[in-house]
Amino acid sequence: MKAVSYAATGDSDVLVLGEREEPHAGPGEVRVRIHVSAVNPTDWKSRRGSGPAELPRPQVPNQDGAGVVDEVGDGVTGLRVGDRVWVWDAAFQRPDGTAQELVVLPERQAVALPDAVSFDVGASLGIPALTAHRALTSYEHAPAELGEGSLxxxxxxxxxxxxxxxxxxxxxxxxxxxxxxxxxxxxxxxELARAAGAHHVVNYTDPDTAEAIGALAPRGVDVIVEVNVGANAELDAKVAARGATIASYADAPGVTEVVVPIRPSMQKNLRWQFVLTYTVTPEQKDAAVRAVSAAVAAGALPVGEEHGLPLTRFPLAETAAAHDAVEGGIVGKVLIDVA
Known part of the structure; x- marks a missing residue:
């Protein structure tokens, strides 16, 4: 089978397309024929590492993807050959990500995808949707699992x-x-944020961002899903409601520390929550997977420019270019057509 892998960390040119022996599903595992693989920032960051270094064994990149189950191991009861699925954390502490034609995973990491939902949607879930779910459920009185009307x-x-x-x-x-x-x-x-469904959109480059958000939310914001807490901590503290949570899931390049405004945070009893989807508890991960699956079934997580997430596609042979596009800050979702 065809697979992209790297034997040492470094720039995208360490990614090599080659042939690998087909894997087979063991007990409790399923084998998925990947149709679409997705690239997230975590994928190129893992590939780059902290500097050039040889790996103990070649690594296939990319955590997320979608495809069809084509082999099941003993003890698998929830999936059958022919089932369409989306997969998550494929390459986390494993050598086998989704940038290959076949990937073997524990049954838990392959989730049924409705027939009416595209592989593009399935491949776009994983890291982004599971991270978003944890951020949205991290405040003090949050539901453990999102559902319609839960917020x-x-x-x-x-x-x-x-x-x-x-x-x-x-x-x-x-x-x-x-x-x-x-x-x-x-x-x-x-325009993309509005297409995704945001009720209000504020340009944060304007000097009156806090005032604009305050006018939209006079009593303050309950949950802040934060991509750059180092730059936005002061703003977040200003616009947060009492008892609010600021859930930070990313850092800016070169930023390793954040200055938290102590007195404003105390006055409002704010919670500063840091989120990494890989290391949440199994219960939190399972709740996120169930909620995301329910949202998908309800048609709530479409992708494409008309839904606020433009798609950029690459063939498997151009996985390096796909990684470069994400590292370069391309807007939208980068997908790799594997099948």
Missing amino acids: DGRTVLVAGGAGAVGHAAIQLAVWAGATVIATVSSHEKA
């Missing part, structure tokens, strides 16, 4: 509403009943 009466601020996680956070929050404010840096990105 009724809440106001959510999504920083960077045109990004993949921001896009998923807007869609999930709207589906769950929240009023959603998104911040963006341009008119073009504002």
